[in-house]
Structures are given as C-alpha cells and as structure tokens.
Amino acid sequence: MIINQPCSGYTLPVFACAAAVAALQYLQQKNQFLQQVSIDLIDPAETVNIPIEQIAMLTENSALAITRSDPGDNLDLTRNTPIWARVEWVNHLPLPLSSPGRRDQLSDAIFIQGGEGIGYHEKTGQTAIYRYAKLLLLANLEKYLKPNEKILITFILPEGKQLATRTSNAAFGIVEGLSLLGTTGISQALTxxxxxxxxxxxxxxxxxxxxxxxxxxxxxxxxxxxxxxxxxxxxxxxxxxxxxxxxxxxxxxxxxxxxxxxxxxxxxxxxxxxxxxxxxxxxxxxxxxxxxxxxxxxxxxxxxxxxxxxxxxxxxxxxxxxxxxxxxxxxxxxxxxxxxxxxxxxxxxxxxxxxxxxxxxxxxxxxxxxxxxxxxxxxxxxxxxxxxxxxx
Structure with a gap:
C-alpha cells in the first residue's frame, strides 16, 4: 500500500511577490506574456517558480498580474484565492509618505499599498503587510529596476474581506481583509x-x-x-x-x-x-x-x-x-x-x-x-x- 505524503506549498506573501514581479516585468517588456516567474524565498534559501494566471496592461504606465494561492496540503483558508498586484511607474508620490496610512516605503524606488481585501490596523490605518513580505519584495524587485525608476505596487485580494470573517484578525485590530503575514516562504503541509x-x-x-x-x-x-x-x-x-x-x-x-x-x-x-x-x-x-x-x-x-x-x-x-x-x-x-x-x-x-x-x-x-x-x-x-x- 502506497501512502501519499502531504505536499508543501507556499505562503501568501510568496504569491503576492510573484504577482508584483510579473507585473513589473510585463510593464518593462511591453506585452510579453509570462507563464511563471522565479522568486527567491530568502527563508529557506531557495528559488522557486510561481505560475502566473493572468496579466495585462492597464495603462501605458501600469500593469496588473494575478497569481493564485497554493498552500499545498496545508490547512489554509486562502487555498486557491486570487492575488492581484498592480505595478505603476511613478515620478513622484503624494506626500506625506511617512505618516501612518495604507502606503509604505520599502526603499527609494519601491512603494507599496494595500488595496481591496488587504487588511489594515484599525487604530493606525497601517496596511497589514509584514516584515517577511517586505523582505521578499525588496529582494525580488530591486534587481529589475534601473537607476531613477520608481514603482508603486498595490496589492488586492478580491476575496480578502470575505475570508477575513473566518479568522480572528478583527479581534486584534486588523479589519477589512487579510494580512500578508509569514516568517517563511514554505507552507508546511501538516494535517x-x-x-x-x-x-x-x-x-x-x-x-x-x-x-x-x-x-x-x-x-x-x-x-x-x-x-x-x-x-x-x-x-x-x-x-x-x-x-x-x-x-x-x-x-x-x-x-x-x-x-x-x-x-x-x-x-x-x-x-x-x-x-x-x-x-x-x-x-x-x-x-x-x-x-x-x-x-x-x-x-x-x-x-x-x-x-x-x-x-x-x-x-x-x-x-x-x-x-x-x-x-x-x-x-x-x-x-x-x-x-x-x-x-x-x-x-x-x-x-x-x-x-x-x-x-x-x-x-x-x-x-x-x-x-x-x-x-x-x-x-x-x-x-x-x-x-x-x-x-x-
């Protein structure tokens, strides 16, 4: 009798990062379709290929890419949920950037914000995108940017609000959606x-x-x-x-x-x-x-x-x-x-x-x-x- 071993998948920040990388590359290459992108997980130290479900130009200066969460055999309510990332070129951004809000500055060239379905802290308004997700984005996006290029990434989880009602997020002040939370790229497959x-x-x-x-x-x-x-x-x-x-x-x-x-x-x-x-x-x-x-x-x-x-x-x-x-x-x-x-x-x-x-x-x-x-x-x-x- 053959016993199938549980299959590991990836955490939500990995798919969000992959969507952002795909949108950026599509924006740079002008309509060259990508079936997958390579993502450095940082922790663990390995590079994986993440499928891209859909991708399109929105305007001359912005593109949208969609991935779909796959946590493997792990018990995860985000299974199969779509993750959108819109990437747009920006010459300047409205101030103030450093005040509490749903926009965050990762570097001189990369800015992120939470859109529909991404939760935020009820008290501060700060978007619920945490340290590991930010490290992933920096490690995987900066290498594609030329000097003086700046981008704004907007993450969207169309099913985020609905899924959040099945979590305890609201009990800890995270409202209106899910968090991009995790400390590793691997979603351990545990029954x-x-x-x-x-x-x-x-x-x-x-x-x-x-x-x-x-x-x-x-x-x-x-x-x-x-x-x-x-x-x-x-x-x-x-x-x-x-x-x-x-x-x-x-x-x-x-x-x-x-x-x-x-x-x-x-x-x-x-x-x-x-x-x-x-x-x-x-x-x-x-x-x-x-x-x-x-x-x-x-x-x-x-x-x-x-x-x-x-x-x-x-x-x-x-x-x-x-x-x-x-x-x-x-x-x-x-x-x-x-x-x-x-x-x-x-x-x-x-x-x-x-x-x-x-x-x-x-x-x-x-x-x-x-x-x-x-x-x-x-x-x-x-x-x-x-x-x-x-x-x-």
Missing part, C-alpha cells in the same frame, strides 16, 4: 493530527530542560510573552489543542504551566471547553454572562453582555460600566474566570493522567493589554522571569 504531533514534539524537547512551560495559543500570545521577558526556550505554541497539550505536558514531567492567551480563547476553559477552535465548540459569551451573573451584575447588563457581538465588545461594555457604576467589574469577573481556568485545567490533567500539575492563567485583550493574571500565574511569572535574569 490536523500532524500539526498536533508537531507541537507535542516541541513540548517533549523543551520538557527535557524545564519543569515549567508557558503555553501560547497563537502568534499574539507569543509576541506578548517575549515582550514580557519570558525566554523563548520556555514557550510552547499550542494552537487550539489545549487539552491534549496539557496532558502531554504532564506526561512529559512538567510541574507547572502558565497559560497565556487572548481572553476570547482562554475563557472557554472556564466552561470546560478544552479544544478552543470555534468550529468545534463556542460558548464564550454564555460563559462570560454566567460569571457576570455570579458577580452580581443587574439583569439589564447581563442581557447586554449576552447579546454582544464578540467577547471583546463584552469586555469593553464591562469597562464602560466600571466608569458609570464605580464598580471594579473587570477584575471581579475576569478574576473569577482566571481562577476557574486554573482549577479546571488542573482537574482536566488529573482526570486524564492522574498527574498533579500547577496551572496559572494570564489573559489579554485585542490590544495585547493584560486583563488579568491569576494568583498562580503571577507566582509562575515571577519564577520564570527571576530564573531568566539569573541565567542572563
């Missing part, structure tokens, strides 16, 4: 079981060196953890498999775990939900409403919490109530939730493997501002950061 096994393998490796680990559900948690001074070697990414990862950690000999995550995810643990993907189970607002009721919020306020669109909206409403009523609702409610998360996590571990592991929780909001740190989490944080200082 759901393989992804969990990958995280468990990392956990096993770290457990050989530490008896206390920090679990981060997503990229925002990873970023905050490192800014807090938590050493990367003690951080484990869990994605949505909190239950499996907690038990795996206990079996690997871990004595204590700090859960660090967005409140809209971690709050589910207080309701006994240990796989946090929204397609499997979601009771965030119901759980939050129950804890608000226990804290003594009036019925009219409970109804507002329950009918909130998101957990973030409910948190904001609680903060507004604090100002109006003079009650410390956030600390009362989230303090009780954090304590419940700690207790339920410890009980979950013992139920599944009869191991006693100390678990603490820290929750943050969409601006990565810490909402609450449980008593156990506070103790673990002090131990982790103190140990890190001593080893620095």
């Amino acid at each position: 759901v079981p393989e992804q969990l096994e990958h995280y468990q393998a990392q956990l096993q490796e770290k457990a050989r060196e530490f008896d206390c680990l920090v679990f981060c559900i997503g990229e925002n948690g990873l970023d905050l953890a490192q800014k807090m001074g938590i050493p990367p070697q003690q951080i484990v990414k869990t994605a949505n498999w909190l239950g499996s990862m907690l038990v795996s950690a206990a079996l690997a000999g871990i004595q204590s775990i700090l859960l660090l995550g967005y409140h809209g995810k971690l709050i589910k643990l207080a309701g006994g939900i240990f796989h946090t993907h929204h397609h499997l189970a979601d009771g965030r607002l119901e759980i939050l409403t129950a804890y608000c009721a226990t804290a003594g919020l009036p019925t009219v306020n409970l109804q507002q919490i329950f009918n909130s669109t998101t957990a973030e909206d409910a948190l904001q409403y609680l903060r507004e109530l604090e100002v109006i009523q003079g009650e410390n609702w956030v600390n009362q409610v989230y303090g009780a939730i954090a304590t419940a998360i700690d207790h339920r996590s410890q009980a979950y571990i013992y139920t599944h493997c009869e191991k006693n592991v100390k678990v603490g929780s820290l929750m943050f909001d969409r601006k990565r501002k810490i909402i609450i740190t449980s008593k156990i989490a506070d103790t673990l944080l002090q131990q982790i950061c103190y140990s890190n200082l001593n080893h620095s």
